[in-house]
Amino acid sequence: DAGITQSPRHKVTETGTPVTLRCHQTENHRYMYWYRQDPGHGLRLIHYSYGVKDTDKGEVSDGYSVSRSKTEDFLLTLESATSSQTSVYFCAISERGKDNSPLHFGNGTRLTVT
């Protein structure tokens, strides 16, 4: 398995509080992604990064921000958590970020917003 560590693995937080999820990789891959997984929706891309300090929005980016100050770390922040952000969040990495490069996924973070 690719060296991807997500932390925390589980988190319960209250509506309105800020939350930061961390993804750490040891593969030195350039591309990193944050997806959320919800029943009936599959996986949806929140944000992605194509290099240090280079990030862009995915299809469900509202309410989320990201930062990448080092190659190995990609942070996802919920500025003010809402119940609709209760989900399982997966980080993924890709060596080339091109359409022939598979993604490798972390173990996920289960976030519950009460």
Place this chain on the structure above:
Amino acid sequence: AQSVSQHNHHVILSEAASLELGCNYSYGGTVNLFWYVQYPGQHLQLLLKYFSGDPLVKGIKGFEAEFIKSKFSFNLRKPSVQWSDTAEYFCAVYNQGGKLIFGQGTELSVKP
């Protein structure tokens, strides 16, 4: 916008039955297609991929998929399923913007 559709949301089979999960995509150009599997409580793992060449692709654990360009399909098959194949299966395709987009997933339950 490109999309991926998996028409079977939940499939229930008995062991040794044959499996076929449907996947259709909307993009008409060159496509690169993937099937991922997610076992209960685990992360997604790559099952197989198609980039070019032989449209019949073989993956891990006896799975295969056939790319049919005229039907915009990439169906996943396995001749004989096992209880250990119980999982959720996701079809995915790269869109024009270079992002991997996923279908809604198909949950497979195999009864022993």
